[in-house]
Amino acid sequence: MDAMTPTPLKEHQWLQRMVGAWEIETECVMAPGEPPVTTKSIEQVKPIGDLWVLGEGEGETPCNAHAVSRITLGFDPQKNRFVGTFIASLMPNLWLYDGTLDANGQVLTLDSEGPSFAGDGTLAKYQDIVEWVSDDHRIMKSQVLGADGTWNHFMTANYRRKK
16 A cells, blocks of 8 residues: 555445444443433544544433534554544543454454543543444444453444434
8 A cells, every 4th residue: 555545445445334324322321230321312424535434423421411522433554453533522531542353344343541430530441342233233332441350331322324
């Protein structure tokens, strides 16, 4: 791949599947033992050329606040990794993504690090796992690495393409 005229790879084409308008229903566990809270939001994913996508989200949070978010995703051939960023209007931190695609090409696991849910100023490891169900339905599951070394699921978002 020439740095000045890059040819999109299969990983870039995988990301282009996200382009379009999406309705999102999210279930979030706010505390252990409590039932999940369901919210609705929307996302518009736009291509940035053939190599990147930009997702612009908007909707309500489990705390009944209105939030706006932006996600960028691309693939870095030199690192052989998916890379990206995430920001939201109610979060002061920038989330950096680093991820891989499974062997079947259906599941993208994005690793990140951010403020711990403990609220004690420490950082925790997180994963956003994006799985394609069909061209019009993808699921994102979020989990955090606990002190005991196990991953704890706290959110599931179903993205359905607007018709």
